Amino acid sequence: MHFSKLFANELNEQETRYFILDTKGADPQHGDVDFIKYRWQTNKFGLVRTGDLFLYRRPGKASETNKFYFFGAGKVGSIKLLEPRESKRVEAEITSPYPFTSFIHPGDLEFFNWEFKDRKEGTWEHFFNQYGMNQIKKADFMAILKMSGFESNLYYDNLAATQAVQSIQKQNYYVEDEMGEAPRRSKQGVFSSVVKNNYQNSCGLCGLSTSSLLVGSHIVPWSKDKSSRLDPSNGISLCVLHDKLFDQGLISFDNSLRLKVSSLIKRDAVLKGLVLGIRRKKLKKPKVASPRPEYLEYHRENIFKK
Structure with missing residues (x-):
């Protein structure tokens, strides 16, 4: 509303x-x-x-x-x-x-x-x-x-967003599937805001800090695990480019938070130039809710294209 x-x-x-x-x-x-x-x-x-x-x-x-x-x-x-x-x-x-x-x-x-x-x-x-x-x-x-983002958000459900805030503070990260698009997007929006905040409102990889270009990206996708959907340690703040690369499995991170780059990157000369320059760079570790190793392992094993 x-x-x-x-x-x-x-x-x-x-x-x-x-x-x-x-x-x-x-x-x-x-x-x-x-x-x-x-x-x-x-x-x-x-x-x-x-x-x-x-x-x-x-x-x-x-x-x-x-x-x-x-x-x-x-x-x-x-x-x-x-x-x-x-x-x-x-x-x-x-x-x-x-x-x-x-x-x-x-x-x-x-x-x-x-x-x-x-x-x-x-x-x-x-x-x-x-x-x-x-x-x-x-x-x-x-x-x-x-x-605060209300003007452009057509799917905002303030009650669902409030439930997400309370769940995160109680460390209850489970979200059921059975909900409409507005409640789902609103809970995802709360998760994203919390994650970006944990990373000092910047990309944890390149440091970009323009708010409109940041995403609170899930490590284990929303669709794959109901129990971790709202867990801030299942999120990384990334700029839109690095979020897309992470989502597509073209980059990932090891348990020490060091960047891993897919061999598929080399197929695109422009992308190769953008990414290989930061190969082996470490993700900035947030003050709270650092990525859990089991979430990173899931991403490397199931999403990352080696």
Whole structure:
């Protein structure tokens, strides 16, 4: 569902407020669960009300990239006061969850014109509130949403995408076959976004970092193993050229993540020139979810054309 429909009532309501909420993900100590519930202390930040809209931000200290990024949006549902009451700690139900199909990183926002606050050029220091909650303008909220991939995604199912987010955080990577095209593509989109994020939003082989040219590529194909479909360690971030070569079995990786090149490459002089120059190059190892050896072995044995 497009965000203009999902948030239609709130976007047309003048009283709606807009926020950025920082979250560390599934955080048992703090009590937050992405797209499910969010906690804060009203004596530190008491502006959020039921019906308000927000953007999710992962702060740098909790990020796989060591830098902040925006990864979703939602609506604040019912808010309840937690015990002990004197702590002024509250918990909000998150409704209308909307995981982003493309995460938004600092580099994407270098020339972004925020309306809620002026940013000093070249730095994000002291820009976001230290309590992890910022009130922003409607224009900021809408502009970030339009950057997140919704406009061009005709198959987006926000509920299926939310299920994929929760499954990955719970390390339950199984996905059944029986679903429509929109849910399947939405879950695949979440997987791809997570994988690309793990590789610092660049090709793990050549370093290309243009977001539109990156793919979170499955090692064991989606069609071959239901139990690993959402496993981030079954993915590699590759540019479109290297993704296609990997998918077609013209390149692979050994267990030390060193590149292997098919002998078929030599049949195309142009392709040979592009690929043989990086032969034996090692894949950049991500901070989290490095490729599992058994997945790489499957690719070498069943897909790679020696």
